[in-house]
Amino acid sequence: MDNQSKTEELTADYSFLQRRDVQTHFADLNIALLGGRHIQTGEGYVFTLVNSYPDEFRFFYRSLYGLELKQARAENIDYYYLDFPDEGKGKLATTDRFREMTPWEIIIALMLLNFYYDRYFEQTKVITWSQLQKEILEGELSKLYKKTFFNGEMRDFYSDPDWKALADNFKRVLRNFDRWGWVKMQPAEEGDGDLAFLIRESIDRFGKLYDYEISQFEQFIGQVNQKRSKA
Amino acid sequence: MSNLTSEIAQLYHQLVPNRQEGLLLFRLDEKIRNGEIDANFSSQDIQRAIEETHQFSSGPLPNRERLLQNLLTYYIEHPAEQKNRYMLTEYARKFILLLEYKVNNPFRKFPLRESFKRYADFSAADIRHITQLESWFSQGFQATTRENIFDHLEELKADVNDSVQRLNKLLYSQEVTVQQMVTDFSVIFTDLGAKADEIRDTLRLGNTLQLELEQVVSAFYEQTKEFGHPSTPEETTAFDQLLFAYSRASDIAREIGGFFEAVDGKLGQLRERIQYASTKLNELQDIFRYRSQFKINLKRLLEFTLTMAVPEKNELGLPLHFPRHGLPVERFRLTAMPDLEREYAGRNQVIETPPDPDYHRLQVAKVEQELFRQQRTAVLLAEYKQRLQEQGSLNFTDEFYHILDQEQDEEVAIQVGHGLIQYTHDHPQYQVDILPEIPDLYQTKPILTWTINLKQKN
Numbered sequence: 001m002d003n004q005s006k007t008e009e010l011t012a013d014y015s016f017l018q019r020r021d022v023q024t025h026f027a028d029l030n031i032a033l034l035g036g037r038h039i040q041t042g043e044g045y046v047f048t049l050v051n052s053y054p055d056e057f058r059f060f061y062r063s064l065y066g067l068e069l070k071q072a073r074a075e076n077i078d079y080y081y082l083d084f085p086d087e088g089k090g091k092l093a094t095t096d097r098f099r100e101m102t103p104w105e106i107i108i109a110l111m112l113l114n115f116y117y118d119r120y121f122e123q124t125k126v127i128t129w130s131q132l133q134k135e136i137l138e139g140e141l142s143k144l145y146k147k148t149f150f151n152g153e154m155r156d157f158y159s160d161p162d163w164k165a166l167a168d169n170f171k172r173v174l175r176n177f178d179r180w181g182w183v184k185m186q187p188a189e190e191g192d193g194d195l196a197f198l199i200r201e202s203i204d205r206f207g208k209l210y211d212y213e214i215s216q217f218e219q220f221i222g223q224v225n226q227k228r229s230k231a
Numbered sequence: 232m233s234n235l236t237s238e239i240a241q242l243y244h245q246l247v248p249n250r251q252e253g254l255l256l257f258r259l260d261e262k263i264r265n266g267e268i269d270a271n272f273s274s275q276d277i278q279r280a281i282e283e284t285h286q287f288s289s290g291p292l293p294n295r296e297r298l299l300q301n302l303l304t305y306y307i308e309h310p311a312e313q314k315n316r317y318m319l320t321e322y323a324r325k326f327i328l329l330l331e332y333k334v335n336n337p338f339r340k341f342p343l344r345e346s347f348k349r350y351a352d353f354s355a356a357d358i359r360h361i362t363q364l365e366s367w368f369s370q371g372f373q374a375t376t377r378e379n380i381f382d383h384l385e386e387l388k389a390d391v392n393d394s395v396q397r398l399n400k401l402l403y404s405q406e407v408t409v410q411q412m413v414t415d416f417s418v419i420f421t422d423l424g425a426k427a428d429e430i431r432d433t434l435r436l437g438n439t440l441q442l443e444l445e446q447v448v449s450a451f452y453e454q455t456k457e458f459g460h461p462s463t464p465e466e467t468t469a470f471d472q473l474l475f476a477y478s479r480a481s482d483i484a485r486e487i488g489g490f491f492e493a494v495d496g497k498l499g500q501l502r503e504r505i506q507y508a509s510t511k512l513n514e515l516q517d518i519f520r521y522r523s524q525f526k527i528n529l530k531r532l533l534e535f536t537l538t539m540a541v542p543e544k545n546e547l548g549l550p551l552h553f554p555r556h557g558l559p560v561e562r563f564r565l566t567a568m569p570d571l572e573r574e575y576a577g578r579n580q581v582i583e584t585p586p587d588p589d590y591h592r593l594q595v596a597k598v599e600q601e602l603f604r605q606q607r608t609a610v611l612l613a614e615y616k617q618r619l620q621e622q623g624s625l626n627f628t629d630e631f632y633h634i635l636d637q638e639q640d641e642e643v644a645i646q647v648g649h650g651l652i653q654y655t656h657d658h659p660q661y662q663v664d665i666l667p668e669i670p671d672l673y674q675t676k677p678i679l680t681w682t683i684n685l686k687q688k689n
Contacts, residue, residue, distance in 0.1 A: 121398045121399050
């Protein structure tokens with residue numbers, strides 16, 4: 001018997017739900033996971049709970065929700081999250097129970113993942129609104145940022161209302177990311193410009209979602225161009 | 232606001248040169264040092280220097296007279312008796328040094344360990360008198376060492392930051408081969424490693440210095456102790472001097488202790504950063520090749536996505552063929568989970584108080600007494616009602632004192648009295664007669680009552 005089926009045999013029951021530690025924190029864990037949260041080391045009792053019964057919870061979510069509880073590791077930090085099985089969307093298949101990432105979310109997540117690697121050797125990966133503004137105005141992709149974020153208006157300076165509208169969009173997306181556990185909002189200090197957040201290791205999950213597009217970039221571009229020419 | 236601020240605000244443009252003026256000053260100083268022009272230079276020399284520095288600025292060639300006009304306030308002056316020549320002022324020289332120092336700090340090349348050794352070199356055995364310690368402290372330590380070491384640390388910090396940034400950039404280098412990249416990494420890390428070693432050594436030197444200082448302090452302390460009690464005015468003066476020496480030495484030792492704490496803090500930050508960067512490198516080794524490619528592609532994907540994105544008012548659109556991946560997200564709209572409650576909530580423990588047997592006994596006795604009292608009251612009340620019925624009248628005053636004697640409990644007597652009077656008063660056949668007088672017999676009793684007679688109505 002291989003290891004996989006051994007585990008399944010051992011854990012194919014729900015008796016662990018009767019344990020006291022499970023009962024105390026199950027609701028928090030369940031709601032967090034189903035809400036799309038990535039639970040990483042250092043997140044207190046919720047992480048401890050899922051990390052204590054990984055096999056049991058894996059069975060639980062597979063059999064009751066048709067979802068896969070996955071564990072991943074980024075830079076020595078473990079994190080858990082729910083994912084769709086390869087064959088479909090499980091019991092969260094109705095449209096209000098899963099989320100396709102919006103264009104805003106995709107672009108901001110790509111920016112954050114880039115920031116994350118830009119600061120790979122730095123201990124705290126905190127980004128502030130002032131840094132974001134600098135990146136948009138002076139970064140390598142400045143022209144594209146301006147085109148995308150300011151309705152195609154290319155200027156050296158933008159008015160306060162222009163920036164505020166953009167900041168609102170960022171905040172909206174970052175609040176979602178905070179819920180998913182990819183960033184942690186920080187109290188903004190003077191000079192940060194009203195917005196500061198920490199990029200957490202579990203932003204790695206976004207890299208996993210777009211793994212094919214990133215790792216096989218050439219191939220991906222080839223396919224997109226093919227589709228474009230057909231259309 | 233201080234007067235100085237407003238004064239500086241007025242003179243600012245003369246005190247701090249603008250870009251063109253500053254570059255001119257540098258060029259002139261450089262040429263003097265290279266021996267290209269005389270220290271007392273001519274207006275042609277100035278013109279040439281302006282032309283030479285113009286390549287670093289944009290716009291038209293600046294006007295010599297305009298530049299000179301401003302610089303002549305603080306930066307350039309005429310040498311004595313040479314009205315058509317110019318020279319740099321002492322202020323200009325300091326300004327040039329300040330910037331040069333920042334850009335090309337000599338400490339960056341001079342190891343921290345060496346400067347520490349040089350400046351903090353100190354032996355307790357050399358100190359005989361407090362003035363020696365004072366002079367070492369105020370002239371040697373305060374004036375130079377302290378500032379030098381802080382400068383040094385600033386430079387070291389800049390160096391570490393620089394190395395970390397070089398590491399970050401190296402991750403994206405596309406053309407460099409893996410081998411080359413590893414070599415580059417190891418060069419940066421050897422640098423960082425050497426810096427960490429230096430920090431360690433420096434701290435050790437600091438410990439030695441503090442130890443020596445402690446010895447000086449305790450030497451002065453011993454001297455005051457050995458002195459004994461001063462009796463003559465001369466002795467008192469000498470003793471006061473010793474006492475002053477001791478307290479001054481302790482102050483100096485304390486100040487230096489504070490200085491080392493500050494140094495330790497700054498070094499600690501650097502150590503942490505170096506440590507973190509090297510941990511990351513260890514993790515990175517295995518997936519080096521893959522990661523580097525991954526990062527480059529990641530940047531390309533961002534670029535591609537931005538190119539494809541179409542702004543539509545406040546929204547963004549991506550073409551349909553752009554892949555949109557999703558996450559399982561069930562919004563629990565009815566289950567409000569405020570952030571605070573997600574944190575670990577401590578349980579409230581029920582605190583059990585142990586029973587207090589003495590108190591318990593006391594309360595039980597009280598209750599029993601009360602029960603007994605009620606019982607007696609009920610029994611007596613029934614008895615007197617019976618008697619009233621049988622005898623037709625009753626002198627209650629006599630009975631009241633009788634009960635009081637018999638029961639030894641005024642509460643019972645009063646309750647019975649109250650109950651009986653109430654009964655008689657409410658009863659249609661009986662009436663209560665109260666005479667407002669107290670019989671002589673009972674004048675000395677602790678409780679006094681009017682004469683009360685209960686009897687049948689006529």
